[in-house]
Amino acid sequence: MQALYAQLLVGLINGSFYALLSLGLAVIFGMLNIINFAHGALYMMGAFVAYFLLNLGGINYWWALLLAPIIVGIFGMILERTMLQWLTGLDHLYGLLLTFGIALIVQGVFQNYFGSSGLPYAIPDQLKGGMNLGFMFLPVYRGWVVIFSLVVCLATWFLIEKTRLGAYLRAATENPTLVRAFGINVPRMITLTYGLGVGLAALAGVLSAPINQVRPLMGADLIIVVFAVVVIGGMGSIMGSIITGFALGVIEGLTKYFYPEASNTVVFVLMVLVLLVKPTGLTGRAA
C-alpha cells in the first residue's frame, strides 16, 4: 500500500504541473487565439531562472517563487509585443508554428550551454524532511507542491471568474472590439494575459526544480502531455482545466502502480477514448 500512496502522490504532483500549464494555455488561447507551443520551454526557463538566482545571486527558493514567474513573464510579454501581436487575424496555425519556433530557439540555446543532463536544485531547508501520516511517509516538499499549486490554480480561477479585471478579460475574449469601445486598452490586456499564462508556467518550473532537476528539455515532452490534457478537458473553462489536470495526474500515478508499462502513454490513450466517445472534450465547446 505504501507504494500505491507514493505513486498517488507523484500523480498529484504531476497533476499540479498539468493543471498549472493547461490553465495558462487556456487563458492564453482565450485572449490571443494562439496555442502556446513555447509553454514547455518557458516552464523550463522558470526552473533555470530559479537555478541562476540561487547559484549566481544567492537568492533563495522563496524569492525565486516570486521572481522567476515575474522575470519569465516579462520575457513572455516582450515576445508578445515583438512577435505574437503581428499574428492577429491570421490563421491559428501560424501562432502554433511561431511559438514552436520560439520553443526550439529557447531549448536549443539552453542545450548548448547546459547539455541534456540535469542540474540539481536543493529543497529549501524549511521544507526538508517528511512526516509520517500513519498510512504513508509524506515528504514535506511534495505535499507543499500539491497544496501550493492548488492554491495558485484556485486564485487564478478566482481572478478570472470573480473579479472586475477578470470580467474585462472574459469580455475581451468574447468581443474585443466592443470592449475597446468602452475605453479599455485591450492590446495591453492581451500582453498582460500572455505574461500571466507564461508566469504560471514558470511557477510550475520553479516548483518542479527540486523534484525533477533542472534540464533544458524538461518542458519538451511535458508540453505534449499537456496538449493531450487540453484536448481531453477542452479550453472553454478554467475550472475544467484545473480538474482535468489533477485528475489525469492521479490516473497516471495509479497506472504507474498497477501497470507501469503504460504510464507514459495512459494520458494519450485516454485522449483517444475521449475523442471517440465525446469528440468535443469533457468540458469543451465544439471547436
Add this chain to the structure above:
Amino acid sequence: MTALTDDTLPVTPRAMRDEMVVFAVMALLLAAVPFTGVYPFFVMQALCFALLACAFNLLIGYGGLLSFGHAMFMGTAGYCSAHALKVWALPPELGVLVGIAAAFGLSLITGYISIRRQGIYFSMITLALSQLLYFIYLQAPFTHGEDGIQGIPQGRMFGVFDLSKPTVLYYVVLVGFLAGFLLIYRIINSPFGEVLKSIRENEPRAISLGYRTDQYKFLAFVLSGTLAGFAGALKVFVAQNASLTDVHWSMSGEVVLMTLVGGLGTIFGPVVGAFVIIAMQQYLAGFGQWVTVIQGSIFVICVLTFRRGVIGEIAHYFRRSL
C-alpha cells in the same frame, strides 16, 4: 477564418504547362545528379524528405489541416519495412509494400480519431498520437528500442536492380519520388483536390453545397499518411536503419519547417524546402544544438515575414501557380 494562401489562381492550360515544364526541369536535374559529383546519399535523403513534405503539404496546403505528427507515418513505415526486409527476408519491393500498408493502416486509425476535431485541436491530437506511438516503439521488442533496426539488407529490387550499388539505388529512389510526386500532383488537380481546396477556403460553404467534408478530409488524411509511409519505406534503403528519431516530434517539426520554407500549398515548395533544410543540417552538423536554434529562427522569420515561402514568393511575383 482567414485563408492560408491569399492568391488562389484558377487552373488554366497555361498554369498546367508551366508546372509540367518546371517538373521536367526538376526531373532532368535530379536525373543528372550522379554525373555531377554531388554526394548521392545527400540527394537521396533529401528526396525522401521531399516526398514526405509533399505528402504533408497535401494535407495542410490543400486541406488546411496542420498535422504535427507526420513523422509517425514515416517512422512506422520505416520500422515495418525494415522488419520485413531483415527478419522476414522479403525482397525490397515487398518490403516497401509492407511499409506502405502499415502507414495506410495507421492513417486509417489516426485519421478516424483526429479528424473529429478541427483547427488547432487537430494539430495537438496528431502530435499526441505520434508521441503515443513513440512510446510504444520505445518499448516494443521488434524496434530494438534506442538502438533501432540496423544493418538492413538492401537486396535486389524486382530481382534485377542491385540496391547496394549507389547509382542504382539513387535511380530507384528517384523513380519512387517522381511517382509519388506525380500522384500528389494528380490528386491536387482532380475534382477531389478541388473540393479539398474549397474546404480549406470555406468549410461551412462546402458543407452547405452538400459536400460531406469530413469524408473528404479523412480521405486526404489517409492519402497523405500513406504517401508519407512510402517516403519512410524508401528512406530505409538509403539510411539502412530505422530508429526512434524518425518517429520523434522533432522530426514532425522538421517536416513542417521544410514545407513552410518552400511554401505551404505550392506544388514544388516542399521539394525546395526539403533540400534547403537537409543541406543546412549537412553543412551545420558541426555546430551541435545551434542547428536547433537556427531552425527555430527560420520558423519565426518565415511566420513573421515570409509566409508564402520560397516558391510561393516566386509564384506570387510571376502571378503563376507553382
